[in-house]
Amino acid sequence: MKYLIIGAGPAGLTFANRLLDKGMEDFLILEAEREAGGLCRSADVAGAPLDISGGHFIDVRRPKVNEFLFRFMGEDELNSYERITKIRTKDNRIGYPYEANIWQLSVDEQVEHLKAIAAAGCNNGVPEPDSFLDWIPWKLGTKIAEDYMLPYNEKIFSTDLSTLGTYWMNKLPNVSFEDTLRACLMKKPYGTLPGHARFYYPKKYGSGELWLRMAERLKGHIEYGVPVSELDMQSGTVNGTYRADIIINTAPWTAFDRIDGASEEFLRAVPALKHSSIVVKYLPDVEDNEVNWEYFPDRSLDYHRILYRNTFAEGSAGAWAEINLKRYKKSEGDTAFVTNYAYPLNTIDKPRNISLILDEAKRHNIYGLGRWGEWEHYNSDVVVELALDLADKIDK
Numbered sequence: 001m002k003y004l005i006i007g008a009g010p011a012g013l014t015f016a017n018r019l020l021d022k023g024m025e026d027f028l029i030l031e032a033e034r035e036a037g038g039l040c041r042s043a044d045v046a047g048a049p050l051d052i053s054g055g056h057f058i059d060v061r062r063p064k065v066n067e068f069l070f071r072f073m074g075e076d077e078l079n080s081y082e083r084i085t086k087i088r089t090k091d092n093r094i095g096y097p098y099e100a101n102i103w104q105l106s107v108d109e110q111v112e113h114l115k116a117i118a119a120a121g122c123n124n125g126v127p128e129p130d131s132f133l134d135w136i137p138w139k140l141g142t143k144i145a146e147d148y149m150l151p152y153n154e155k156i157f158s159t160d161l162s163t164l165g166t167y168w169m170n171k172l173p174n175v176s177f178e179d180t181l182r183a184c185l186m187k188k189p190y191g192t193l194p195g196h197a198r199f200y201y202p203k204k205y206g207s208g209e210l211w212l213r214m215a216e217r218l219k220g221h222i223e224y225g226v227p228v229s230e231l232d233m234q235s236g237t238v239n240g241t242y243r244a245d246i247i248i249n250t251a252p253w254t255a256f257d258r259i260d261g262a263s264e265e266f267l268r269a270v271p272a273l274k275h276s277s278i279v280v281k282y283l284p285d286v287e288d289n290e291v292n293w294e295y296f297p298d299r300s301l302d303y304h305r306i307l308y309r310n311t312f313a314e315g316s317a318g319a320w321a322e323i324n325l326k327r328y329k330k331s332e333g334d335t336a337f338v339t340n341y342a343y344p345l346n347t348i349d350k351p352r353n354i355s356l357i358l359d360e361a362k363r364h365n366i367y368g369l370g371r372w373g374e375w376e377h378y379n380s381d382v383v384v385e386l387a388l389d390l391a392d393k394i395d396k
């Protein structure tokens with residue numbers, strides 16, 4: 001065939017739909033699971049939707065992406081919400097992002113934060129550290145680092161933070177002593193608004209419905225329950241059976257048991273890519289009247305985030321917790337979903353390894369696309385845009 005697409009998540013589904021739009025029908029998607037949608041899938045739990053790999057909200061700030069997505073689920077089928085999220089430390093519950101809302105803390109704690117921000121390395125000409133562990137206090141001061149950023153990141157990734165790089169945080173602005181002081185004195189937040197300041201969630205369904213509809217249009221072009229385990233780069237063959245001129249890989253490179261026809265460097269780079277896994281656990285008795293979701297840096301709790309679904313899924317009750325798999329202790333009667341590939345880890349050596357993999361694969365007409373194909377913390381709207389662009393670029 002002309003195109004073989006590995007994975008029917010947002011990346012694979014968008015790429016394939018764009019091919020159809022262009023009148024190209026010579027393609028096949030191989031999907032390991034029995035259902036399309038990847039990380040964006042939902043299940044029905046206690047009569048309401050639950051996003052099985054963690055809360056998935058639709059961000060519609062990209063006009064080209066909206067135009068595409070609204071073809072499958074119209075804006076009238078979505079509720080739109082102003083994001084209300086909090087951070088719960090041992091002693092406080094403050095607005096997100098933390099550094100903008102220090103004014104909400106007690107006066108003594110505000111003073112401690114201001115002292116730490118004034119002493120932060122980035123505000124005092126100290127050279128920038130290489131590892132995430134050292135970079136956080138350098139950038140935000142020791143108090144935000146210890147009370148929030150370091151414990152929260154330890155929990156979500158459950159990995160040694162000194163192995164992570166800093167390149168993925170570089171957009172974080174310096175926390176200025178003067179602006180923080182002014183915000184504290186005036187009792188109001190400062191700084192930029194977080195992503196998803198406004199978000200959409202389907203009125204009647206979980207977030208997975210959008211992608212199921214996209215898959216519906218591709219009927220006959222998707223084989224489910226077919227995990228790709230072998231990739232021959234030279235001949236463009238997958239699992240020894242499927243051969244294509246062009247392969248679009250949206251699955252984790254580390255998920256293949258065997259890759260033939262690659263250089264030794266490539267074969268060393270693949271296992272150096274790391275990821276973390278998540279458990280989503282239903283909490284029938286937890287609710288909030290206002291807050292959509294909340295972050296928990298407290299190390300004594302296994303979960304790092306709780307999503308109060310009653311605030312965004314119409315007619316629902318309860319909440320769900322997100323827990324790194326390494327921290328999860330199963331209790332009898334838990335309704336819980338495990339996702340192995342949840343977060344690509346931004347290890348110090350990742351940029352070098354993934355660009356080596358992508359460059360070499362491309363020379364064989366194999367393109368890495370999406371969260372796993374490119375090993376980036378992309379949200380689904382970004383992935384959709386990348387997939388549309390790639391289809392336009394290579395299928396002229």
Ligand SMILES: Cc1cc2nc3c(=O)[nH]c(=O)nc-3n(C[C@H](O)[C@H](O)[C@H](O)COP(=O)(O)OP(=O)(O)OC[C@H]3O[C@@H](n4cnc5c(N)ncnc54)[C@H](O)[C@@H]3O)c2cc1C
Nearest residue numbers: 007009010011032038039054056057228251370371379380
């Ligand atoms: C906790 C969490 C919260 C998130 N919140 C949001 C949010 O609020 N909004 C948002 O827009 N995005 C969010 N995201 C990101 C979103 O999940 C991704 O952007 C999106 O799923 C990426 O799509 P993808 O197709 O690249 O990857 P995936 O969704 O991972 O799809 C990859 C597909 O490949 C399949 N596959 C894997 N291995 C193989 C194999 N060997 N053979 C065949 N098939 C295989 C998988 O089963 C899957 O269907 C969140 C992610 C997480 C983990």
